[in-house]
Amino acid sequence: MSKPLNIVRLDANQADFGRHLDALLAWEGVSDKAVNDRVEEIIAAVRERGDAAVVEYTARFDSLDVARMDDLILDRARLELALERITPAQREALEVAAERVRSYHEKQCQESWRYTEPSGTVLGQQITPLDRAGLYVPGGKASYPSSVLMNAIPAKVAGVPEVVMMVPTPRGEINELVLAAACLAGVDRVFTVGGAQAVAALAYGTESVPRVDKIVGPGNIYVATAKRAVFGQVGIDMIAGPSEILVVCDGQTDPDWIAMDLFSQAEHDEDAQSILLSPDAAFLDAVEASLNRLIGELERADMVRVSLENRGALIKVDSLEQACEVSNRIAPEHLELSVADPEALLPSIRHAGAIFMGRFTPEALGDYCAGPNHVLPTSGTARFSSPLGVYDFQKRSSIIFCSPQGASDLARTASVLARGESLTAHARSAEYRIKN
Known part of the structure; x- marks a missing residue:
């Protein structure tokens, strides 16, 4: 029998939790x-x-x-x-x-769109x-x-x-x-x-x-x-870091399922990250036992062990609400809400690349065939980035057409602002279009 996993255990209420979490999440992907x-x-x-x-x-x-x-x-x-x-x-x-x-x-x-103002000026956006x-x-x-x-x-x-x-x-x-x-x-x-x-x-x-x-x-x-x-x-598209999964569980999902969900990211590479949040300490113990019992069945057991011991964690929270707060701080690439009512938690989730709802929605389905894109922001960049999509292969061009009256109306405003910035040519270019 292989030696037990030495996976980090944390409590979200311990005084130095923030420092430990930051150290766990730290990832430097800059080339030498x-x-x-x-x-x-x-x-x-x-x-x-x-x-x-x-x-x-x-x-x-x-x-x-x-x-x-x-x-x-x-x-x-x-x-x-x-x-x-x-x-x-x-x-x-x-x-x-x-x-x-x-x-x-x-x-x-x-789709491209446009609208016409009363003066006849047309504004819009062209998608190509x-x-x-x-x-x-x-x-x-x-x-x-x-x-x-x-x-x-x-x-x-x-x-x-x-x-x-x-x-x-x-x-x-x-x-x-x-x-x-x-x-x-x-x-x-x-x-x-x-x-x-x-x-x-x-x-x-x-x-x-x-x-x-x-x-x-x-x-x-x-x-x-x-x-x-x-x-x-x-x-x-992005400079991607190692793959990540964060599982939030109420303690009622089969611990073997959660263990395998954590393994599913750890088997990507040694730097992948798998984290579980739960308000049920006994459930965290049960998942740890499942991890130790099942790891020997994996083809990439050695890689999984390194990943879990270096960057994995089982974290005790007070409540599912606190779990959402910690999740937002992490801004994970993949977030599983393995709870009875995932819809109730969804409004509290602000940062995540993809959100997997309920006990029967493992992240692995998203990797292959669910439909949404599996190219997702990593290393906390879900705070400001989105999954790869159609919009990444399109450009948006602004459309501006001024009627004579519309140009005259806008030119008066533009003239004042341009002269305030000491850009005289801008101002005069606009003023030529003012109707006397």
């Missing part, structure tokens, strides 16, 4: 100088030498015998072949998930999709077809004409599920390129890789550093 320098070197090389640099870095970092860019391009026929190669059960699951994700995101679509989006997908054994669906489908629903996917194939390892997902999601072009060189190629373009307007999708520290470096040249 060596990583930054390496990424800057790669970006500069891709900007200068285009395809040649991409091929060179891909051959070196992915241990591939490639000599030209054509060796790194997968056509539509290859994606369709992947769809045929996967098992019928896998295809059905991908198709169900894709349809649910598409259906949910179609409800996010916004990005011209081209880039999707980064981790490759090799750490492959996530669900991420392809979650990133590509909203772009297509938004009306983006071209979605370009970058997926590395280290040592030639190709994940057929990822390619099948790309086929179903409507990805237009696929390059088997990864790392900072993939991000640089998408941001600046090469002879073969088209320049995109926005780059989305998860990646390792080199990918994240490169996305940060090219931001401004292109848009990015």
